[in-house]
Amino acid sequence: MQYLLDTHVILWWLLNPKKLSQKARTIIADRRQKIFVSSVSFWEMAIKSDIGRLTLPNNMIELLQQESIExxxxSAEDGLAVADxxxxxxxxxxxxxxxxxxxxxxxxxxxxATIMKxxxxxxxx
Incomplete structure (x- = not known):
């Protein structure tokens, strides 16, 4: 199965994994699962960092790679699909x-909870 992490989930996993549910921690830690982080999340984190709402680890991409997170x-098609x-x-x-x-x-x-709708x-x- 393939999983995509929401932006806050990335931060919780790297900085405070106990904030995640046991199920989420188990999935992310299971190296047999394919776990992804979107470039969209990096854009969101960069904006929040720029306005002072977030402090990012300097080696975030390296940390994710160490966790085998892809x-x-x-894509342009992703962007256009938002309209639907x-x-x-x-x-x-x-x-x-x-x-x-x-x-x-x-x-x-x-x-x-809004995403879950x-x-x-x-x-x-």
Whole structure:
């Protein structure tokens, strides 16, 4: 199975894994699973860091690679597909993650109840 991590899940996994549910921790730690982080999440984290709402580890990509977490790039088709989503969530980053999870048949690991209202398979973080 393939899993896509919501942005806060990435940070919790790297900085405070006990914030995650036992199920989420088990999935992410299982090296047999394919775990992905979207380039969309890096964009979101960079913006939050720039405005002082987040302090990022300097070696974040290296940390993710050590965990065997793969990077998922955003395509033009991903961006355009956001227009087809119902207007349940206003967060552009979350909407792109939802699109990517659906398009690439991934389970989205999130703690965001609004994301869970979409027709996308999720695991509660």
């Amino acid at each position: 990077l998922l790039s955003m 989503l119902p207007k349940i969530h206003n967060d552009p980053f979350d909407r792109l993650l939802i699109v990517q999870a659906k398009r690439y048949d991934m389970v989205l690991i999130t703690h965001d 979409y027709p996308v398979t999720t695991v509660k973080a």
